[in-house]
Amino acid sequence: xxxxxxxxxxxxxxxxxxxxxxxxxxxxxxxxxxxxxxxxxxxxxxxxxxxxxxxxxxxxxxxxxxxxxxxxxxx
Numbered sequence: 001x002x003x004x005x006x007x008x009x010x011x012x013x014x015x016x017x018x019x020x021x022x023x024x025x026x027x028x029x030x031x032x033x034x035x036x037x038x039x040x041x042x043x044x045x046x047x048x049x050x051x052x053x054x055x056x057x058x059x060x061x062x063x064x065x066x067x068x069x070x071x072x073x074x075x
Contacts, residue, residue, distance in 0.1 A: 001027035022048030026055040 005014055005027045014028040019037035025048060028035040035052070039045040 002031060005031055005033065019048050020044055022051040025052045029056055 001023050005024065008014065011033070013034040013036060014024065015036045015038075016024040017038045019025065019039035021044060022037065025035045025037050029052060037045075037048060037052075039048060
C-alpha cells in the first residue's frame with residue numbers, strides 16, 4: 001500500500017471510504033500523511049483503529065539512510 005499512497009502525489013490527507021482492516025491507513029501514517037477512513041461495519045472499524053494505533057506507536061522499523069551530500073565542481 002505504500003506504493004499506492006505514494007502514487008497520490010504530494011497530497012497531505014488520504015481518504016479511504018472502504019477502510020476494512022486499515023491497511024491504507026497504516027501506509028498513510030507511515031508515510032507521514034494524514035488519514036481519514038470510513039467503514040460502516042463497526043467490527044472492522046475497531047480492528048482498523050487498533051491496527052493504525054499500533055503502527056503509530058511502533059514508529060519506523062527502518063530509518064531512512066541519510067542522503068549523502070556531494071559538492072560538485074562549477075567548472
